Amino acid sequence: MTIATIREVVEWLKVFREGTVTFTFHGGEPLLAGADFYREALPLLKDELVHLKPQFALQTNLWKLNPELADVLAQYHIPIGSSLDGPQQLNDLQRSEGYYERTMQGYEIAKEHGLQVQFICTFTSYSVKFKEDIFNYFLENGLTLKLHPALPSLRGDDPKKWALEPQEYGDLLVYLLDKYLENMSQIEVRNIDDYCRCVFTGRGTVCTFVDCMDDTFAVGPDGSIYPCYRFVGMPKYVMGNVRDRPSMEDLAKSEAWKHMHQFKEYVDGECKACKHIRYCRGGCPYNAIVPSSGEIKGVDPHCIAYQRIFDEITNRFNKEMFGSFPGLEMASCQAIPPSAGKPGIMALMQKIIEKR
Numbered sequence: 001m002t003i004a005t006i007r008e009v010v011e012w013l014k015v016f017r018e019g020t021v022t023f024t025f026h027g028g029e030p031l032l033a034g035a036d037f038y039r040e041a042l043p044l045l046k047d048e049l050v051h052l053k054p055q056f057a058l059q060t061n062l063w064k065l066n067p068e069l070a071d072v073l074a075q076y077h078i079p080i081g082s083s084l085d086g087p088q089q090l091n092d093l094q095r096s097e098g099y100y101e102r103t104m105q106g107y108e109i110a111k112e113h114g115l116q117v118q119f120i121c122t123f124t125s126y127s128v129k130f131k132e133d134i135f136n137y138f139l140e141n142g143l144t145l146k147l148h149p150a151l152p153s154l155r156g157d158d159p160k161k162w163a164l165e166p167q168e169y170g171d172l173l174v175y176l177l178d179k180y181l182e183n184m185s186q187i188e189v190r191n192i193d194d195y196c197r198c199v200f201t202g203r204g205t206v207c208t209f210v211d212c213m214d215d216t217f218a219v220g221p222d223g224s225i226y227p228c229y230r231f232v233g234m235p236k237y238v239m240g241n242v243r244d245r246p247s248m249e250d251l252a253k254s255e256a257w258k259h260m261h262q263f264k265e266y267v268d269g270e271c272k273a274c275k276h277i278r279y280c281r282g283g284c285p286y287n288a289i290v291p292s293s294g295e296i297k298g299v300d301p302h303c304i305a306y307q308r309i310f311d312e313i314t315n316r317f318n319k320e321m322f323g324s325f326p327g328l329e330m331a332s333c334q335a336i337p338p339s340a341g342k343p344g345i346m347a348l349m350q351k352i353i354e355k356r
Contacts, residue, residue, distance in 0.1 A: 001033070001221045005242070006041045008223055010048045012242040021052040024059065026218075026229045031064035038072045046076070057081065061099070062106025062117070070113035080110060084119035084143075086134035090127055094162075118190070119143055124150040124162040128172055135179050139187045146190040147176070149302060152290045166301055170308030177312060181344065184351060192309075193352055198279040199313050200349060208284045208300070213260045214248070225251065227260050230286045236294070259296070260285055266296050276310045316345040 013021065023045055025033075033041075046054050058073065059081045073080070085091040088100040110117045121134060138145040149164040149172075164172075173191070180189040194206040204210040218229040223242040231237035239254040240246035251257050267282035274280070282288065283300020291301055300306070 001219075003037065003040050003044070005219070005221065005223050006044055008242045009219055010044060012245050013049055013052065015245065016247065017052070019052065020055070021049070022055040022057060024057040024229075026059045029060060029064065030058055031060050031062075031069060035066075035068045035072050038069070042072070042076050060106075061103055062110065063102045065106040065109050067109060067113070070109050070115060074113045074115055078115070080115055080117045081146075082107070082117055082119050083122065085121050085123075085127060086130065086137045090130060090133070094122070094124060094127060118146055120146050120148050122148045122150050123164055123169070123172060125164055125168070126162070128164060128168055131172060131175060135176065139183055142186075144188045144190060145176075147172075149305075151287055166304040169302055170305035173305060173309040174312050177309065181348060184348060192348070195309050196313055196345070196349060196352055198276075199310060199317070202278050204279045204281055208287075209280050209306075211264070211281050213257075213264060213285075227256055228286060231256075263288060263296050267299060270299060274307075276307065280306055280310070313345060317349075320344055320346055 042056065045056075056076055056078045057080075058078050062080070062082050082103060083095070084100070084103060085094050091100045092098065107117055119138075121138070123131070123134075127134065135145070137143075149169045150162040152163050173195075176189055177192050180187065180192050191206075194209075197205040198209055207216075210216075213227065216228060217239075218226040218232050219242055220226065220232045224232075225239045225242060225246070226232050226234075226237050227239065237256040237259075239251045239256045244250075263282065263285045267277070271277045271280070271282055280303075283303060283306060285300075287300040287302065288298060289296060292298065
């Protein structure tokens, strides 16, 4: 993306919306743009769109991070997301030889400049067999664990090669819930925190479960506007272009917008009897349309896993809070200590509340 396109984004957003905005530099590899790009782009976005109170984030493999770039990013306190799938041997098997070492070199530079880095761990049909090794790696190295199940893609020739089956993902989430509760003082498992917030606030609090249509957009290098970064580069999902200064009403006329909203309507009907619909919303629309080559024929395939972890959290909470009052929910009574075999959930909720 060029600075010229950044300027077009600025002019578009001046009239497009009100309220706060977060700019996430994604890719490809956003650090390929270099330090000079960010020296110009960041103040342009920050100063010209002050009414939107801009925040920034960046997703990178860290390979191109150097002290010069780190200095620029640190001036704006930009949190960084990267990918690390566990111990070096396992990580490099999934991501290519040498990946781990190059990423960790960038990580050290980031730490030296005070940049916050959190790693996303992708669990595949292969790596899930080593879930204990992966959890212990993050625990022993003092790293926050944020996980992502390997998913099919609209772009791949063999989209299911590494994909993690929903049942396995559900088992993994419950396993990580238990491991997290046993080691709460030493690690943070972001996904488990997010699932708990969903259950206890009654609304989606993270990308997969937020009703993202109308609020989240991606801008490609040429200024094309998409409903999400996962669609960038796919002409079918172009909603407009920042150079044309489209309004929300203009975007709503696009076929891509209509397609995404058909998913919302599908969820309203298909999931209306589900007790988790308020904060799940059928999961991720992209995940949902991949198995049917872009058509809307189902919800997120990991619905089984989401139900499993949401039910687990809810049932544990009810058992602790209302265990001595069968059938009683959301009343005021003394908490019942968890059994020895099932760690309690209340301590985790307290930790989440205190962190806020």
